[in-house]
Amino acid sequence: DAGVIQSPRHEVTEMGQEVTLRCKPISGHDYLFWYRQTMMRGLELLIYFNNNVPIDDSGMPEDRFSAKMPNASFSTLKIQPSEPRDSAVYFCASRPENRHTGELFFGEGSRLTVL
Amino acid sequence: AQSVTQLDSQVPVFEEAPVELRCNYSSSVSVYLFWYVQYPNQGLQLLLKYLSGSTLVKGINGFEAEFNKSQTSFHLRKPSVHISDTAEYFCAVSEQAGTALIFGKGTTLSVSS
Numbered sequence: 001d002a003g004v005i006q007s008p009r010h011e012v013t014e015m016g017q018e019v020t021l022r023c024k025p026i027s028g029h030d031y032l033f034w035y036r037q038t039m040m041r042g043l044e045l046l047i048y049f050n051n052n053v054p055i056d057d058s059g060m061p062e063d064r065f066s067a068k069m070p071n072a073s074f075s076t077l078k079i080q081p082s083e084p085r086d087s088a089v090y091f092c093a094s095r096p097e098n099r100h101t102g103e104l105f106f107g108e109g110s111r112l113t114v115l
Numbered sequence: 116a117q118s119v120t121q122l123d124s125q126v127p128v129f130e131e132a133p134v135e136l137r138c139n140y141s142s143s144v145s146v147y148l149f150w151y152v153q154y155p156n157q158g159l160q161l162l163l164k165y166l167s168g169s170t171l172v173k174g175i176n177g178f179e180a181e182f183n184k185s186q187t188s189f190h191l192r193k194p195s196v197h198i199s200d201t202a203e204y205f206c207a208v209s210e211q212a213g214t215a216l217i218f219g220k221g222t223t224l225s226v227s228s
Contacts (some may be wrong), residue, residue, distance in 0.1 A: 106151075
């Protein structure tokens with residue numbers, strides 16, 4: 001399997017621009033998670049989906065952030081408008097339905113820099 | 116609510132020395148516990164996990180961890196580290212009935228010769 005695939009790997013943009021991060025989970029995985037990693041806060045859970053339905057978005061920082069999962073093989077995280085404090089590495093992770101293993105499979109991350 | 120505290124943000128050690136990375140958690144329910152490793156510019160990989168059973172868990176690359184329920188700890192150990200173990204290590208917890216992992220802030224392990 002190719003693993004969790006994220007794009008772009010690196011994004012540099014200017015404040016106020018829209019940013020879209022993409023994720024393709026591992027085929028057959030029913031859960032998809034978006035995390036944000038910063039030096040100050042570490043790894044924060046932003047939102048997660050089960051069978052394409054958002055289950056918990058309490059970690060989404062504010063209305064500028066939105067996430068969608070239109071089908072089982074694709075998810076997006078959008079920031080509009082972007083701000084310098086959004087600079088971080090954004091990780092997507094997935095796992096199968098069997099909750100007893102608990103293990104998440106991570107992508108390599110999207111490093112966002114907002115100038 | 117669950118939380119994870121990694122007591123050391125940075126741990127420098129010499130090659131072939133033993134190392135312990137400390138992790139404490141808080142939760143009002145039964146939990147699963149994990150250690151992940153992150154090499155530079157990469158995603159996180161699972162090192163080991165505790166779900167149930169034996170409290171001593173062995174993982175990849177010679178790492179092991181011990182679950183101590185009374186002390187709510189899950190410390191990671193390796194008897195002899197290598198330069199290639201230099202990385203960021205994350206402790207994580209999830210409720211047994213829950214879904215998402217909550218991560219600690221990470222410990223940077225730096226191994227030098």
